[in-house]
Amino acid sequence: MIDIARIQAWAFRSPTKRPVATSFGVMHDRPAVLVRVEDRDGVFGWGEIWANWPVAGAEHRVRLLEMDVAHLVLGARAETPAGFFHKLDAQTRIRAVQCGEVGPFAQVIAGLDIAVWDMAARRKGLPLRRLIRADAPDRVPAYASGIQIAVAGDLMPRARAVGHQRFKLKVGFDLDADIAAVHDIHAGLADHELIACDANQAWSLEQAQEFVTGVADVPLHWLEEPLPVFADRGEWQTLAANSAIPLAGGENIIGEADFDHAIKAGVLSVIQPDVAKWGGVTACLAVARNALANGRRYFPHFLGAGVGIAASAELLAGAGGDGLLEVDVNDNPLRSLFFDGQEPIADGMWTCGNGPGLGIDSIPEELAQFQTLYTEIS
Structure with a gap:
């Protein structure tokens, strides 16, 4: 049973020595949004929310999770990770369309889903694969x-x-x-x-x-x-x-x-x-x-x-x-x-790693220098 009691999210930005160029734009730093969920038994899982674009995307995704999605996740039970995903997708569909942000909502849900799968694999002591x-x-x-x-x-x-x-x-x-x-x-x-x-x-x-x-x-x-x-x-x-x-x-x-x-x-x-x-x-x-x-x-x-x-x-x-x-x-x-x-x-x-889930237990301490935003919801 999936029963999430705590959500944490971080936004990071790492400077680049050389901008990363694509045909549609240039990344002048490397952003990331990481999310950690924890259930009532203390079992946790890590996920990542896509945040490469727009330039302000990383901080926006953290706030979107905090203010529009987290209340739907905390205490909402599901039997399986797939059940969790489909329920959350259905619950957010209208508001995502209403504000024209289907992509950002999908990205937040994707990151949470990764974390829930990581948590499920950890509970069984298995690598996710x-x-x-x-x-x-x-x-x-x-x-x-x-x-x-x-x-x-x-x-x-x-x-x-x-x-x-x-x-x-x-x-x-x-x-x-x-x-x-x-x-x-x-x-x-x-x-x-x-x-x-x-x-x-x-x-x-x-x-x-x-x-x-x-x-x-x-x-x-x-x-x-x-x-x-x-x-x-x-x-x-x-x-x-x-x-x-x-x-x-x-x-x-x-x-x-x-x-x-x-x-x-x-x-x-x-x-x-x-x-x-x-x-x-x-x-x-x-x-x-x-x-x-x-x-x-x-x-x-x-x-x-x-x-x-x-x-x-x-x-x-x-x-x-x-x-x-x-x-x-x-x-x-x-x-x-x-x-x-x-x-x-x-x-x-x-x-691939040999540890349970994704094989990642914590954020490397060296990344603290790149943190731009943190939130915790419980």
Whole structure:
């Protein structure tokens, strides 16, 4: 029985030595929102709430949890984590629509859901992946992410040095320069290495087709969000029909119905829900199983702090399939300090923790310097 008696939430901001650039904006610091829930027996769980955008997003999510959601959680009982998720989702749906903040509400619920699953696994003394599937592996394949193509010459060697063999390049800045850089980078790969590209919704159909044509002789592993998520369905179908590169997306899809359509429409080969952005473990696990059952690949999207990446790894291991874990390789102590300063990567594989739940007991003391907001509700 889930019966939460205490909620704590923190907002953090870590300065960056180098801004993290995407085609739609630049992150000048690294934000994170972490949440801890505790039941009446003292069993606790950790979660993470997506807060990369807008710039003021981290503090907003903490206040949203504190003032609009916490009272629905404290003392509200549920038999299972999934029951908790669906009840809270239903309770907040109208107010989320009323204020035009469907995404932020979904993100808060996702973080709480992660924490409740962590708590449930701790109660049983199991790693989260083994609560999901008894024979889940201890390691999952991973890839280096967050590599803006203009600085790939710096970030890729660093990623290799820590054990990465797969790399995702952020494109969508300048078509001709992007195409030329993809060719140059591919030419320098070792035989066991591969690359993919992520346009972050930057292109029109014509631009996406120009890119696909321009890199036709490069065996890209996948092409992520070449079009906006709201682009006409026919444009996605046209691009898929004329691209030898598998298309990927999902971080900006909300709801099992929309994911079901994306999975069954035959356009996306790789499905990428973000456990901290929508759905938590409950709904993202359902999406992963749906994707695998329909011949798609499940690659959890993630670009945040240590709790969320641990949850993504546990979820991928539990879901099964041949998916890859996204691991940001830009400096971010909000992520790396959860793993003693260096993520557990070797030979292109992420090693999951052996502890119960997510394997995280507390926030590293060194993160206190980055805290911008804290709240506790009981």
